[in-house]
Amino acid sequence: MNRPRILLPRMRGFSLIELMIAMLIGTLLMLGVVQIFAASKAAYRLSEGVARVQENARFAMDFLRRDARMAGHFGCKSDQALHLENTLESTLDTATYPQLDFNISIQGYEAVGTDPGKTLTLPATLAVSTDNNYSPVLPDYLVAALDNRIAGSDILLLRYLAPEGISVTAGAPNFAIAPTDAEWDDFIGGIATPGLFGITTCDSASVFQAKGVVAKTSVTMGEAKLNTAASFANPYSVGATLYRAEIEAFYVGLNAQGRPSLYRARFVAGPDADAGSWNKEELVEDVENMQFLYGQDQVLDPAQTPSGVMSRQGTASNVEYSLGVASDAWRRVGSVQIGLLLSSPQRANAETAAAADALMSLGVTLTPPADNRYRSVYQTTVALRNRLFGN
Numbered sequence: 001m002n003r004p005r006i007l008l009p010r011m012r013g014f015s016l017i018e019l020m021i022a023m024l025i026g027t028l029l030m031l032g033v034v035q036i037f038a039a040s041k042a043a044y045r046l047s048e049g050v051a052r053v054q055e056n057a058r059f060a061m062d063f064l065r066r067d068a069r070m071a072g073h074f075g076c077k078s079d080q081a082l083h084l085e086n087t088l089e090s091t092l093d094t095a096t097y098p099q100l101d102f103n104i105s106i107q108g109y110e111a112v113g114t115d116p117g118k119t120l121t122l123p124a125t126l127a128v129s130t131d132n133n134y135s136p137v138l139p140d141y142l143v144a145a146l147d148n149r150i151a152g153s154d155i156l157l158l159r160y161l162a163p164e165g166i167s168v169t170a171g172a173p174n175f176a177i178a179p180t181d182a183e184w185d186d187f188i189g190g191i192a193t194p195g196l197f198g199i200t201t202c203d204s205a206s207v208f209q210a211k212g213v214v215a216k217t218s219v220t221m222g223e224a225k226l227n228t229a230a231s232f233a234n235p236y237s238v239g240a241t242l243y244r245a246e247i248e249a250f251y252v253g254l255n256a257q258g259r260p261s262l263y264r265a266r267f268v269a270g271p272d273a274d275a276g277s278w279n280k281e282e283l284v285e286d287v288e289n290m291q292f293l294y295g296q297d298q299v300l301d302p303a304q305t306p307s308g309v310m311s312r313q314g315t316a317s318n319v320e321y322s323l324g325v326a327s328d329a330w331r332r333v334g335s336v337q338i339g340l341l342l343s344s345p346q347r348a349n350a351e352t353a354a355a356a357d358a359l360m361s362l363g364v365t366l367t368p369p370a371d372n373r374y375r376s377v378y379q380t381t382v383a384l385r386n387r388l389f390g391n
Helices: 016-068 079-084 140-145 181-188 316-320 326-331
Strands: 088-090 106-111 119-121 155-167 174-176 196-200 205-209 218-220 241-254 260-268 277-285 287-297 310-314 333-343 364-367 375-383
Touching: 016 155, 016 241, 016 260, 016 277, 016 333, 016 375, 079 088, 079 326, 106 287, 106 316, 106 326, 140 277, 155 181, 155 196, 241 277, 241 287, 287 316, 310 316, 310 333, 316 326, 326 333
Parallel strands: 088 205, 119 364
Antiparallel strands: 106 155, 155 241, 174 218, 196 205, 196 241, 241 260, 260 277, 260 287, 287 310, 287 333, 333 375
């Protein structure tokens, strides 16, 4: 007996070759996605590094420009004009405390080997410098104060009367003042107990240390421990203006995270104090190098009125030794060129941006380490408005 055959449906599927082809196509697609993601991430890191560098450069330049323009500010007249008229007076003990010498409102210290035409190789591992490889030689008070400085960067020292002044309503020895709360806050400039002051008219200026507690109603001048005289040769009465005296140094230092930053050290001495101290302030991070060039007036004779034309340009060493007396040479400085090298906080895959030929700061070729950080140099020229045209 013949049984009928039952036809079953044929079973179908992927062959091994088809599976391998599918896996290959999938792998290629995944590799493409990963590559696009990696490229996008690298581009993001680079753009973030560029943005951070530009932002930090703007802040650093603002700090330096703002304070450098104040050099030589002594109220109605600059220190330059006051020196020509011999009407700038200081009762501070500059022999014991040379940092108090307001006869020199601006002074620089050139890191040896960083003048124009030289090449500076930046170290891969940063460290605090303990040497005194500067020209002119860094004074002892700055060696001690700038104890986290990094080698290879210039240092700028400024002295001036702060821009915020208060009119005097009664003369010496107790200068009566009557500022509002807002005016007082601006006047003390974040210093809890300021002790160094300057008082000016349009004819003369005197720098002194206060005696006793400084209050919003009066500042008492007198023989304090940093002072050498208890009275002024220049008379001051109602109508004079009282200012806080500023002494500050800008430099590149190593911060707590082991990265370079722009620092400002402010000298603070309280009323009737034995000595003051330097308060270091970290202003802007990732500033790796700082260079300065100074423009001098074409008239160097200290007995003559400056022309206001800056015909000479050089390093701090060039200025320091351009005349027989350093203070006369620095009083003829009317402009400052600033060069800053900044880097990104993190690695930014910036191989091309790290090329040595792209990093030139005021004539100094900077060779960075191969750490893939984005770097850029920013330069500007600051006119010292209190030094121009003999004002």
